[in-house]
Amino acid sequence: xxxxxxxxxxxxxxxxxxxxxxxxxxxxxxxxxxxxxxxxxxxxxxxxxxxxxxxxxxxxxxxxxxxxxxxxxxxxxxxxxxxxxxxxxxxxxxxxxxxxxxxxxxxxxxxxxxxxxxxxxxxxxxxxxxxxxxxxxxxxxxxxxxxxxxxxxxxxxxxxxxxxxxxxxxxxxxxxxxxxxxxxxxxxxxxxxxxxxxxxxxxxxxxxxxxxxxxxxxxxxxxxxxxxxxxxxxxxxxxxxxxxxxxxxxxxxxxxxxxxxxxxxxxxxxxxxxxxxxxxxxxxxxxxxxxxxxxxxxxxxxxxxxxxxxxxxxxxxxxxxxxxxxxxxxxxxxxxxxxxxxxxxxxxxxxxxxxxxxxxxx
Numbered sequence: 002x003x004x005x006x007x008x009x010x011x012x013x014x015x016x017x018x019x020x021x022x023x024x025x026x027x028x029x030x031x032x033x034x035x036x037x038x039x040x041x042x043x044x045x046x047x048x049x050x051x052x053x054x055x056x057x058x059x060x061x062x063x064x065x066x067x068x069x070x071x072x073x074x075x076x077x078x079x080x081x082x083x084x085x086x087x088x089x090x091x092x093x094x095x096x097x098x099x100x101x102x103x104x105x106x107x108x109x110x111x112x113x114x115x116x117x118x119x120x121x122x123x124x125x126x127x128x129x130x131x132x133x134x135x136x137x138x139x140x141x142x143x144x145x146x147x148x149x150x151x152x153x154x155x156x157x158x159x160x161x162x163x164x165x166x167x168x169x170x171x172x173x174x175x176x177x178x179x180x181x182x183x184x185x186x187x188x189x190x191x192x193x194x195x196x197x198x199x200x201x202x203x204x205x206x207x208x209x210x211x212x213x214x215x216x217x218x219x220x221x222x223x224x225x226x227x228x229x230x231x232x233x234x235x236x237x238x239x240x241x242x243x244x245x246x247x248x249x250x251x252x253x254x255x256x257x258x259x260x261x262x263x264x265x266x267x268x269x270x271x272x273x274x275x276x277x278x279x280x281x282x283x284x285x286x287x288x289x290x291x292x293x294x295x296x297x298x299x300x301x302x303x304x305x306x307x308x309x310x311x312x313x314x315x316x317x318x319x320x321x322x323x324x325x326x327x328x329x330x331x332x333x334x335x336x337x338x339x340x341x342x343x344x345x346x347x348x349x350x351x352x353x354x355x356x357x358x359x360x361x362x363x
Contacts, residue, residue, distance in 0.1 A: 024112040101163055
């Protein structure tokens with residue numbers, strides 16, 4: 002917790018407190034709002050669990066809310082970011098689309114004040130762990146079964162199709178930690194869980210340069226995946242990543258380690274090299290259309306700062322790092338190539354991928 006002068010202005014909530022509202026949404030007017038748990042935090046926000054009662058429009062007792070930092074709130078107000086308009090569109094464009102249910106829906110918005118400044122907040126249904134944590138929890142090895150991978154991929158594609166065709170947006174941060182388990186209304190289970198596993202704080206810290214009062218920091222404690230079958234056969238997700246190989250092998254496809262090079266490579270160089278290793282060379286006509294081509298490729302289409310690139314067919318990689326049945330390797334590799342086609346003019350859309358043979362039994 003830092004003063005806004007040296008930080009980004011995270012809200013300093015304490016358990017059992019109610020925020021100071023500047024402006025409430027219609028569903029929160031006149032209700033009792035109590036902060037009961039910290040669920041997590043990121044670069045621009047923190048996420049909390051609230052117990053809400055007395056609302057005329059909310060049916061459940063527990064909701065998650067995302068509180069933007071003062072800096073992120075300022076960026077939203079000055080239209081440097083567009084998170085709220087995107088969330089609003091996702092929640093209203095076409096609820097009849099099959100991918101709608103796999104996108105996080107904003108329930109209400111509100112503005113609060115802390116000693117650091119104003120914070121925009123968004124109200125959501127509470128969710129479980131992200132898929133990376135869910136994968137790590139699998140036994141005996143931290144990987145998903147093929148049937149679970151197909152379930153995740155199909156739901157993600159439905160969400161992306163809704164995002165692309167109905168909302169006209171592109172998600173630019175798809176990764177396992179941005180996909181969460183959805184468990185619906187679990188008020189009774191949440192109440193019981195909070196009694197058995199109370200929310201916690203770290204030991205108070207005294208730092209007079211930061212605050213005249215002891216600094217009490219609330220621990221991040223995500224909710225468990227209520228109602229999720231151990232087989233994951235009833236897994237339902239909210240919009241997130243599309244890292245198929247990571248789900249079946251336990252590590253991402255494009256690991257950014259370095260190769261022997263004539264000069265110091267950048268992370269972009271290494272990422273481009275990973276593409277060449279598994280997908281093949283960049284098409285010449287595609288490179289001709291790339292404005293920054295000369296920063297990374299020579300006149301022959303070879304990477305400037307990366308040597309010793311070896312090509313690994315996806316089939317060999319899948320067979321080596323996963324337990325996919327031999328007969329399923331080729332269909333999976335074909336599906337992945339459709340997803341990872343370098344030239345976007347030839348890359349399959351989410352709608353087209355939903356018709357792929359590999360997903361037929363998903």
